[in-house]
Amino acid sequence: MSTAQLEIQLIAIVVAAAAALPGVFLVLRRMAMMSDAISHAILIGIVVAFFIVHDLSHPLLIVGAALTGVLTVTLVEALSRTKRLHEDSAIGLVFPLLFSIGVILISRYASHVHLDLDAVLMGELAFAPFDRFVIAGQDLGPRALFVMSGILLLNILFIGLFYKEIKIATFDAGLAASLGFAPVAIHYGLMTIVSITAVGAFDAVGSLLVVALMIAPPAAAYLLTDRLSVMLLLSVLFGVISAIVGYWAAHMFDVSIAGMMATAAGIVFLLVFLFAPHRGIVAVARRRMHQRLQFAGGALAVHLLNHEGSPEAIEECRVDHLGDHLRWEMVFALRVIRYLQRNNLIRREGDYLHLTADGRSLAREMMVQ
Amino acid sequence: MSDILRLLITDYTLRTVALGATVLGVTSGALGAFAVLRRQALLGDAVSHATLPGIALAFLLTQSKAPLVLLVGAAIAGWLGTLLVLAVVNNTRIKEDAALGLILSVFFGGGLVLLTLIQKMPIATQAGLDKFLFGQAAALVESDVIAMAVLAVPTLLLTALFWKEFKLLSFDPEYGATLGFKMRTMDILLTSLIVIAIVIGLQTVGVVLMSAMIVAPGAAARQWTDRLSVMVILSALFGAVSGVTGAVISSTMAHLPTGPTIVLVVSVIVVISLAFAPNRGLVWSYLRERRNRSRMRLEAVLGNMGLMARQHGQQTVGHTSSAIGAMSGGRIGIDARLRDLEQDKLVVQDSDGLWALTERGNQKAAEIMQRGVTE
Structure with a gap:
């Protein structure tokens, strides 16, 4: 692994971690699409600030973009407060407009500089190591690494310092207001953090894929835990995994790093979505199947008890009779039988089924219910 | 201005562009009106981004740039994205906003990966898929417009055919269900038609901004009327006007990507409607x-x-x-x-x-x- 590769990975990891932290609160507060709006809208802030200072690495760009991010949120809220539009329409109107102005400004006036549309969409992570952070002739490393580390630190500080306040405001805004925790201030603080993170990540992964890094890891973490602190840690972990896997996959196929990071984040989510211990699709399906077996097993036990010792038992307690009588598919009937056998509730002798003592008491219990 | 009008009549390219933009504007406007009423504005955003990998995969599999092939690929991917959003929302505690953001960004990321893969391919036909990002009206040719119309006509006909059902679905689905209409089927049908309306506009407006063409005309039309029929017709009209104006401006000026130009025009219509529409106007x-x-x-x-x-x-x-x-x-x-x-x-x-x-x-x-x- 070359130094440049190592540096790119480090930047990718820091970007992913920085994005995952505020993302947790966006997911919990049902404001995920706000990150989409902000990440699009900051483009115009970056472009306008660039026209003023003519330097793509000037700190004013971050300030300008962060201001546009907050402006976007304010505009969306003002529009939906007029009651003329629903909030989703307001979001869907504001950011395409701001983004369009940004794109037009770039393609008309800035296409000759280093700011082009591909960079807007995909970032330029591969070139990040060429832009060095030099102080007094001393090369300290890639500039992007320093900027993003600063932003990561800011996010950690913000969440660490106001942990209690953000937590209460997220889960119970009414309580937060009555305790004097100013949920509105926290809301705008969070939006500022999201905007700053989006600007920082813009260079690395472009304006759209920030959304993937902000939403996918927290969404996956949300399926695994009920504790906010664990969710934060898991989100960072998933983000970092997506960054590393994404980088190497992109390296292997020689494709967009940012796109691969987003894809990897999506795959991580998909795996959790399918296999999470309690909330995953597989676990839920298994639980449902188990409940079905439990219920059907009880029904079969009752059926056997009803006919036990009676003359028609020879007919009723035959395996191939169950399909007709209980209207079960044969496959399902056999599963139910296996389930009951496993739990020592019935014995099978050839084609005939007999209740055990345990099975009899289960059937009686079911009938009482 | 009169120059442009003269060109519109005499110039073949410009006429094709204007015709394509009309088809796209009318369809996205009409179907978008329902999306706005049903609060599906952001679903439009997710779908339009989600179509990108479909376009790229359709090209990779068929090596063809025939518009209908790419648009069908786009529609399948967009539809799949919608299904996944529903699957996540219905099966987990993740809310719709996060599901939308997730599908939107991951599908788009996957699409970019495939696009960079295609760009590296040694075949000459790969050029030009980029236009699906921000749209390029000037590149529209007759076969594109025909493909758009082939998708648009049945979409609009179905909308007219199921008018009563869609109206019930938009305003009172529970009532519709008690009347015996299959509201779930109608929901799937209407959402699918919205997906097709999005796909029709992709070449002209691009995947990044197509959602605006779904939201904006409907949002503007809503300000002028309380009647669904008037709203849908107005919305189609606004869509067509902004589509044609934006497409023509962008193809007659250099360095002016079509999608953003159209969005700018349609946003002006929204602002005017919000401010000056009778009764609801903010002024x-x-x-x-x-x-x-x-x-x-x-x-x-x-x-x-x-x-x-x-x-x-x-x-x-x-x-x-x-x-x-x-x-x-x-x-x-x-x-x-x-x-x-x-x-x-x-x-x-x-x-x-x-x-x-x-x-x-x-x-x-x-x-x-x-x-x-x-x-």
């Missing part, structure tokens, strides 16, 4: 509010003068404006208000500069005080 309601507020201030002054007159036993006793002001919530602006009332012959000022009620003013004040008591 009118601001003026109405201001008129109400000033009327209420005048009535307060009049009422207080009535009160003072009653305390003195007769209406003709004058008071200084500052005394009246002190009773009516402050002296600022009180003189102007008294002059307004004087114009309406409700109060008079005597030679000492004191203000008193006229006969008419006294009656009016009594009415106001009466209203104050009963309320």
